[in-house]
Structures are given as C-alpha cells and as structure tokens.
Amino acid sequence: xxxxxxxxxxxxxxxxxxxxxxxxxxxxxxxxxxxxxxxxxxxxxxxxxxxxxxxxxxxxxxxxxxxxxxxxxxxxxxxxxxxxxxxxxxxxxxxxxxxxxxxxxxxxxxxxxxxxxxxxxxxxxxxxxxxxxxxxxxxxxxxxxxxxxxxxxxxxxxxxxxxxxxxxxxxxxxxxxxxxxxxxxxxxxxxxxxxxxxxxxxxxxxxxxxxxxxxxxxxxxxxxxxxxxxxxxxxxxxxxxxxxxxxxxxxxxxxxxxxxxxxxxxxxxxxxxxxxxxxxxxxxxxxxxxxxxxxxxxxxxx
Amino acid sequence: xxxxxxxxxxxxxxxxxxxxxxxxxxxxxxxxxxxxxxxxxxxxxxxxxxxxxxxxxxxxxxxxxxxxxxxxxxxxxxxxxxxxxxxxxxxxxxxxxxxxxxxxxxxxxxxxxxxxxxxxxxxxxxxxxxxxxxxxxxxxxxxxxxxxxxxxxxxxxxxxxxxxxxxxxxxxxxxxxxxxxxxxxxxxxxxxxxxxxxxxxxxxxxxxxxxxxxxxxxxxxxxxxxxxxxxxxxxxxxxxxxxxxxxxxxxxxxxxxxxxxxxxxxxxxxxxxxxxxxxxxxxxxxxxxxxxxxxxxxxxxx
Numbered sequence: 238x239x240x241x242x243x244x245x246x247x248x249x250x251x252x253x254x255x256x257x258x259x260x261x262x263x264x265x266x267x268x269x270x271x272x273x274x275x276x277x278x279x280x281x282x283x284x285x286x287x288x289x290x291x292x293x294x295x296x297x298x299x300x301x302x303x304x305x306x307x308x309x310x311x312x313x314x315x316x317x318x319x320x321x322x323x324x325x326x327x328x329x330x331x332x333x334x335x336x337x338x339x340x341x342x343x344x345x346x347x348x349x350x351x352x353x354x355x356x357x358x359x360x361x362x363x364x365x366x367x368x369x370x371x372x373x374x375x376x377x378x379x380x381x382x383x384x385x386x387x388x389x390x391x392x393x394x395x396x397x398x399x400x401x402x403x404x405x406x407x408x409x410x411x412x413x414x415x416x417x418x419x420x421x422x423x424x425x426x427x428x429x430x431x432x433x434x435x436x437x438x439x440x441x442x443x444x445x446x447x448x449x450x451x452x453x454x455x456x457x458x459x460x461x462x463x464x465x466x467x468x469x470x471x472x473x474x475x476x477x478x479x480x481x482x483x484x485x486x487x488x489x490x491x492x493x494x495x496x497x498x499x500x501x502x503x504x505x506x507x508x509x510x511x512x513x514x515x516x517x518x519x520x521x522x523x524x525x526x527x528x529x530x531x532x533x534x535x536x537x538x539x
Numbered sequence: 540x541x542x543x544x545x546x547x548x549x550x551x552x553x554x555x556x557x558x559x560x561x562x563x564x565x566x567x568x569x570x571x572x573x574x575x576x577x578x579x580x581x582x583x584x585x586x587x588x589x590x591x592x593x594x595x596x597x598x599x600x601x602x603x604x605x606x607x608x609x610x611x612x613x614x615x616x617x618x619x620x621x622x623x624x625x626x627x628x629x630x631x632x633x634x635x636x637x638x639x640x641x642x643x644x645x646x647x648x649x650x651x652x653x654x655x656x657x658x659x660x661x662x663x664x665x666x667x668x669x670x671x672x673x674x675x676x677x678x679x680x681x682x683x684x685x686x687x688x689x690x691x692x693x694x695x696x697x698x699x700x701x702x703x704x705x706x707x708x709x710x711x712x713x714x715x716x717x718x719x720x721x722x723x724x725x726x727x728x729x730x731x732x733x734x735x736x737x738x739x740x741x742x743x744x745x746x747x748x749x750x751x752x753x754x755x756x757x758x759x760x761x762x763x764x765x766x767x768x769x770x771x772x773x774x775x776x777x778x779x780x781x782x783x784x785x786x787x788x789x790x791x792x793x794x795x796x797x798x799x800x801x802x803x804x805x806x807x808x809x810x811x812x813x814x815x816x817x818x819x820x821x822x823x824x825x826x827x828x829x830x831x832x833x834x835x836x837x838x839x840x841x
Contacts, residue, residue, distance in 0.1 A: 330624070374683050381679060386624060
C-alpha cells in the first residue's frame with residue numbers, strides 16, 4: 238500500500254494534485270493548519286513549524302511517500318522574508334521525521350529561483366545554482382542538505398523545481414490571476430513592456446508532473462516546466478484577446494525591476510525522459526480555460 | 540561597547556578564544572548548557588536547540604557581535620549524523636534572533652569539508668563547494684542561506700572555514716590527541732601510511748584568527764588554516780620524536796579510507812590580507828608544546 242503525506246494541500250499545486258494522487262491509488266493523508274475540502278483523504282491538524290507536532294503526526298501516519306509543497310508564499314514578501322528560515326527548519330524536521338518513521342520516497346517543491354540568473358535555459362545539473370534572493374537561497378540550501386541527508390539513510394529524494402504557474406483558482410497577487418481579474422472587471426492593468434520571457438505551466442500539468450515524479454524512481458532536481466518560454470507580452474496579449482479587453486493593458490506603464498532576468502526557460506528533458514511526463518495544455522488553450530473559469534466566479538471581495 | 544555572545548564556549552576553539560576576546564575589549568557573554576570556567580564573562584544557560592530559549596537569551600543580552608562555534612561534533616559520528624540537521628535549524632534561529640535583537644556582526648564556524656575534494660589547495664570563492672559528507676553539506680547549505688539572509692537585513696557576516704586543528708587539551712578521538720596520549724602511555728598507535736597531506740593549525744592560532752576575524756570588516760567565507768599542508772606521516776614522526784617513541788607508530792597498519800583526499804590545504808591570502816592574521820606557531824614548535832602539555836596531565840581515565 239502506498240500511503241502519501243501531502244503538505245501544502247490547500248495551496249495552488251496541492252489542491253490540484255490531491256485527486257491525481259487518489260487516481261494513482263495512494264492512500265492520501267494531508268497535514269497542515271487547514272483541511273482541504275472535497276477529497277477522500279485523511280486530514281491531520283498540525284503546525285509544520287512545530288517540530289513536536291510534525292514528528293508526532295509522522296509517527297502516527299507512517300507514510301511510505303511524502304509530497305512536501307508547503308512554504309511561506311505571501312506574494313511580494315516571500316522573496317526576502319525571514320520566514321524562509323523557519324520553513325528551512327520545518328522542512329529539515331519534516332523530512333527527518335518522515336525517514337525515521339520508515340518513509341522511503343520524498344518529493345519536495347523547489348524553485349527556478351535556485352538557479353543563477355544569466356542564462357536563458359536552465360538544466361538541473363549543468364546550470365549553476367547561485368540564487369539571487371533569500372527565497373531561492375533557502376530552497377537551494379535546503380536541497381543541498383536534504384540530498385546529503387537522504388544519502389546517509391537510503392531515502393529516495395526528488396526535488397521538483399517549479400517555474401511559472403498559472404490556471405484556475407490562482408491566488409490574487411500573481412501576474413495571470415491579477416491580469417484576468419482586472420480585465421474582466423473592466424479595470425486598467427498597468428505593466429512592464431513585457432519583453433522578458435518566462436516558462437509558464439498550467440497548474441493541472443504541474444500537479445500531474447508532481448504526481449508522476451512521486452511515482453517515479455527519479456532522484457535529485459527535476460525541472461517542472463513547459464520547456465517553452467513565452468514573452469510576458471505575448472501572454473498578456475492572449476489574456477486581452479480572451480477577455481476582449483486589449484485596451485486595458487498598459488504595456489510600459491510600469492518599470493521592470495533591474496533584477497528581473499531576460500529569460501527563464503526550463504530544460505525538461507529529465508521530466509520527459511526519466512519521469513515520462515509531457516504537458517497537456519499549450520499556453521493559448523490553458524489561458525482560454527483559465528479566463529473562462531474566472532468568468533464563472535463572482536468577483537472576489539477586495 | 541562591543542558585546543559578543545559566544546556559542547560553543549566550552550569547545551576546543553571556544554575555550555581558547557575567550558581570553559582573546561576579553562583582551563580585545565569585548566564584553567563577553569556565553570550561552571550553552573555548560574559554563575566555561577575561569578574567565579571574566581557572563582554565562583547564560585540555554586539549550587541552543589530550543590528556539591524559544593535561544594531567542595529569549597538574545598533578546599536579553601542584545602549583543603553587537605556573535606561568534607557561533609557550537610555544533611554537534613562527536614568524533615567518528617558527526618560526519619553522517621542526523622543531528623547536523625538540528626544544528627542547521629538551531630543556527631538559523633540563532634542568527635535570526637541575533638539580527639532581530641540588533642546584532643550587527645556575526646562570525647560563524649564553517650569547515651574545509653564544504654569544499655569539493657579533488658583539488659589540493661582550496662580558495663574561498665574560486666574552489667567549488669560540493670561537500671562529500673552530510674556534515675559538510677549542512678555547513679555549506681547553512682552558509683548559503685545565512686549569507687542571503689544577512690543581505691536582506693544589513694547584517695555583516697563572515698564564515699571561518701576551519702581546516703585541521705591540534706593543540707593542548709584536545710578531546711580524545713582526534714588524530715593528534717590520540718597519537719600523543721598513546722605514545723606517552725607506551726601503547727602502539729596503528730595508522731595509515733600517512734602520505735595524505737593536511738593543513739594543521741595550532742588551536743591558539745585558530746582562536747586568534749577567529750578573534751581577529753570578528754574584529755575585522757571581512758565578509759563571506761575566510762579560510763582558517765596555516766596555508767601549508769604537511770603529510771600526516773611527517774606530523775606523526777614529529778610526535779614520535781618529541782615523545783621518544785618512534786617504535787610505537789605502526790605506519791600502514793590501518794587502511795586509509797578511499798574517500799580521504801590526497802591533500803587539503805588552505806589558501807590563506809584572505810586571512811592574511813583582509814583579516815591581517817598570520818599564525819605564530821610552526822608545526823614542530825606547536826607539536827612540541829602540545830606533547831609537553833600532555834606530559835603534565837595525568838593519564839586520562841579510559
């Protein structure tokens with residue numbers, strides 16, 4: 238019996254991955270402060286920032302698999318917040334408690350921000366990791382420590398480096414969710430020239446990639462991306478097309494931070510060859526579906 | 540007023556550095572489970588593995604400087620122990636609590652085990668860090684995270700990478716202390732061929748280097764070494780000479796682990812140029828003094 242413990246189950250990736258884990262035959266358990274809704278799973282209330290609570294939950298569940306998605310992620314703040322340090326400690330304790338309770342296979346959410354900006358396309362082992370931010374450094378440092386720890390105790394560990402995500406039910410404060418909501422509400426969306434290219438992946442594809450990675454024997458870092466960066470301008474133009482409001486996008490009305498790299502694209506050969514995963518959505522199709530999803534929602538209270 | 544908080548004050552470096560900090564005019568505070576003896580300092584009992592206790596002590600003392608030497612260091616075990624993860628978490632919490640309590644300058648003990656074995660001489664920024672052990676990975680990962688954290692909050696942070704230490708009052712289970720005690724007791728000391736070269740620094744020099752580093756503006760990693768690796772054979776031959784028992788050293792009677800690199804030598808240009816430190820002891824002088832120190836001790840109970 239495969240029993241997986243999921244952290245961050247109420248987050249963007251977590252909500253999308255739960256049904257996929259059930260489809261794959263996992264006995265799904267989730268841990269956190271708030272239970273996810275609408276899934277056949279067992280929820281355990283615990284504060285992951287409390288080592289004692291975390292260890293107690295692991296010793297009770299004794300999962301064979303761990304999918305660790307939880308992190309501090311408040312938009313605009315998480316890049317430099319000292320809370321990144323707390324999540325390093327919480328993650329070290331979580332993975333150790335998992336291994337000591339008999340766990341065999343762990344997959345942890347990493348980030349493209351672990352890489353040194355400067356190249357355009359990032360390969361898991363050939364591209365250097367020199368993060369430009371505290372968030373990136375925390376994930377990078379954690380990965381280095383956990384890979385060495387896994388080697389000492391025979392734990393199989395993979396690290397899914399997330400690039401840029403979009404899709405239905407994304408939280409406010411993110412590029413795609415904010416652009417769609419503003420345009421559907423008839424409000425202006427000031428933005429940069431949008432010439433920077435980013436690797437966007439639909440949330441359903443990202444969740445499917447994590448589920449496949451968890452079920453695979455691949456170890457070490459694996460990029461979770463589309464492999465095809467698109468300019469932010471092209472992405473916003475498609476949102477403008479789908480919403481019918483190209484007049485509301487103010488390209489060039491905001492400066493692009495000097496620290497923003499020109500291009501960020503995932504090399505996805507490992508994801509394809511070793512995990513056997515290819516995305517289902519192309520960007521146009523995914524954005525159309527996302528705009529339609531927002532149309533069906535009431536306007537969120539602000 | 541410079542007020543320094545020292546962790547690991549009862550350890551090998553800690554015991555030697557306390558009088559040097561007092562000489563430099565620091566108001567010296569130490570924190571840990573056991574008080575150091577014989578120094579004019581203020582001791583605070585706290586378990587550094589407890590975030591709450593650590594934060595409370597920092598908020599009370601409000602030191603301007605931090606010298607963080609404490610770590611799990613049980614000989615033979617510390618290379619692979621999961622306790623390295625606890626000390627990463629403890630160190631993250633310690634440095635954050637220090638900065639949030641107004642601390643300005645932190646120096647933390649790193650290790651030459653952060654480097655990728657393979658070269659013979661290691662430079663702080665030019666030599667790659669790819670640790671071969673969990674201990675090395677824990678220190679390396681911690682440093683990467685803390686350097687990024689320091690950049691977000693204006694903390695001045697230096698990282699003293701310790702190479703090989705020896706000297707009076709070293710704990711059992713280490714090469715030099717074990718060899719001297721065995722030979723003085725008339726017991727055989729089986730060892731490898733001893734052709735591997737290591738960078739040995741007298742504990743008084745290591746402590747003086749840390750005190751100078753704390754008082755300097757240098758930031759980032761700084762090697763704490765002699766700059767001159769010597770073969771282990773040559774070191775043991777000198778101990779044999781000083782104890783008068785060359786007959787007791789069994790070179791080649793133990794295998795050298797295949798994972799032991801051929802040579803480990805510190806590039807000490809930063810330590811000399813930016814910290815202004817040069818060692819006082821050469822190896823022969825230091826070993827002679829160390830053997831004499833052990834002669835004055837009773838034979839330890841074993």
